[in-house]
Amino acid sequence: FALKALFSLASRQLSVIAGSGGTVAGSGSYSHGSLAAITATPAAGYAFSSWSGEGVTQVNSSSTTVTMIKDLALTANFETATHLLTLSATPAQGGSVVGGGSFAHGQVASISAIPATGYSFTGWQGGMTDENASSTSVSMTSPLSVTATFAPLSRTLVLQSSPPDAGTLTGGGTFDHGNDANVTATPAPGYLFLNWSGEGTLDANASATSVNMTADRNLTAHFQAASHVLAVAASPSEGGYVLGGGTFPHGQSTHISAIASTGYVFFEWNGTGISERNASSTTVEVNATQSIVALFERATPLVTLRSLPSGAGTLTGGGVYPYGSSVDLNASPSWGYAFSHWSATGQADHNQTQLSLTVLRDMTLTAHFLHAETNASNHGFVAEAQSLGSSWRESTWFGRFFVSSGSWIYHSSHGWLYPAGNLQGGGAGIWLWSQSLGWHWTSEDVYPFLYTDTVKFSDPAPDASDETSAVFGWFYYHLSSRDPRLFFNYATSEWVRF
Known part of the structure; x- marks a missing residue:
């Protein structure tokens, strides 16, 4: 008789218990050595912590397995949940945030947004109590990412000119904090740019420069009157x-x-x-x-010639000449006239028909002519003289003279003379011309005094001057002198003869 022993796998009991804060799954009967799946599900506000008991494959995993080699009792441990609060700022340079971190489920976290210089807080993004308050709170029922938003402050740039209206300014206005504003100062006509006064300019001495707008600015462009x-x-x-x-x-x-x-x-x-x-x-x-x-x-001085009286002679040599030129002038009397002398302002008279001068300025020269009678007997002093016969006459003041059939007379002391001027009566005087004396004037009232333009002396008397240069002025004729005649020259206070 044979006996057969029959065996079967032992059945193992798994008891899974949930700690406070969650539920579990996986309890039951399992074959010896099998793997039993277990799961721990935390309740709201809790988080799975670990498994307590033997045979758990991964004690820190909420879903794991256990090898059933014996009856087992496992406990799922739960703990209050913590949530991470992540804070950020946009733009990053706009400011900073405080209050982030880990918080227990349901805990209220206080957060603050602190704007950087030049920025202002504009709001939160992410589910806080008051999105517009820079300091607020958030209930931590789950992990959160919260962003504080910032915006640049608006800065005002005011430009002015000193003195007013001395120039044109460009570049003022409203700018984001920290930006650079480009400004220019253009001087008005008659002004020069000096400099800028006020804070923030890159180059205060440049008419075109920039201003860093980290605050409201008031700039003055200074100008000065140009010289x-x-x-x-x-x-x-x-x-x-x-x-x-x-x-x-x-x-x-x-x-x-x-x-x-x-x-x-x-x-x-x-x-x-x-x-x-x-x-x-x-x-x-x-x-x-x-x-x-x-x-x-x-300089090209002008030499102007004129005749007095007009038309009494022909004049040559006038015109325009280079400065310093030597000019020859000539005066030719017309029929019925005799040349007397040249005259010009600032010049001594000259009784020669030809005259040479150096042209240093504009000049006007006058050639003086005297009307010549065709018959000497028509002159007043001749007609008044007593007739002695045979064309000889004797004047009570001028002496004895011979009247030719033409225009000449022969004087017993002075030789041949040419009377000029249609003079009526001796009181007015008469101009006479002789080879030795040239033109000279006398009258009944002054004779034997004579006025002459030019005298050319011949051989000197023993006590007379031997000058031969031109002399102008008064002379006294020694009535008793003959060949040579003696004259006293008042200009030189000397006796001369010719």
């Missing part, structure tokens, strides 16, 4: 010199003068702002630094 250098010069340099240069306020009208050197004349001004370009003394308005040049040219 300009007026340089004056002469061209050519030897042509003259110029007065009036210097430094002047913008817009001032100043006087300038051009003074020509000897031999030059002022021509015109070269430059801008000149009121009268062709006037040697004028004004110029100074609106910028500038150079004014006075232009000179070589």
Whole structure:
């Protein structure tokens, strides 16, 4: 008789118990050695912590297995849940946040947003109690990410000019905090930019610069009235010199003068702002630094000739000449006239028909002519003289003389004479011409005193001067002298003869 022992796998009991804060699954009967699946599910506000008991494959996993080699009793442990509160700021440079961290489920976390300089808090994003308050709270029933938002502060830039209206300013307005504002100062005509005053400028001495807007700004652009250098010069340099240069306020009208050197004349001004370009003394308005040049040219004096009386003779030699030129003048009397002398302002009279002079300025010379009678007997002093016969006459004051059939008379003391001027009566005097004396004048009231333009002396008397140069003025004729005749020259206080 054989006996057979029958065996079967033992049944193992698994008891899964939930600690406070959750539920479990997996309790039951399992074959010996089998793996039983167990699960721990935390209740709201709790978190699975661990398994207590033997045989658990992963004690810290809420879902794991257990090897059933014996009856087992397992406990799922739960704990109050903690949630992570993550805080951030946008933009990152806009500020900082405080209050983040781990909190027990249901705990109220206090959070704050602190704006950086130049920024303001604008709100929270993420489910807090008061999204618009920089300091608020949040109930931690789950992990949260909360963002504090910031915005740049608005900064105002005000620009002004000193003095007012001295320039144009650009760049003022409203700007985000920390931005750079570009500003420019453009001076008005007649002004110069000096500098900026106020805080925040990159370069206070530059008319175009930038301002860092980390605060409200008030900037003043300072200007000053412009002054300009007026340089004056002469061209050519030897042509003259110029007065009036210097430094002047913008817009001032100043006087300038051009003074020509000897031999030059002022021509015109070269430059801008000149009121009268062709006037040697004028004004110029100074609106910028500038150079004014006075232009000179070589002088070309004008020699003007005229006849007195008009038409009494033909004159040659007048015209325009280079400065310093030597000019020959000639006077030819017309029919019925005799040349007397040349005259000009500032010049001694000259009784020769030909005259040489150096032209240094504009000159007007007059050739004087005397009307010549065709018959000497028509002259008043001749007609008044007593007739002695055979064309001889004797004047009570002029003495004895012979009247030719033409225009000449022969005087017993003075030789051949040519009377000129249609004079009526001796009181008015008469002009006479002789080879030795040239033109000379006398009258009944002054004779034997004579006035002569030019005297050419011959051989000197023993006690007389031997001068042969031209002499102008009064002479006294020694009535008793003959061949040679003696004259006292009042200009030299000497006796001369010829």
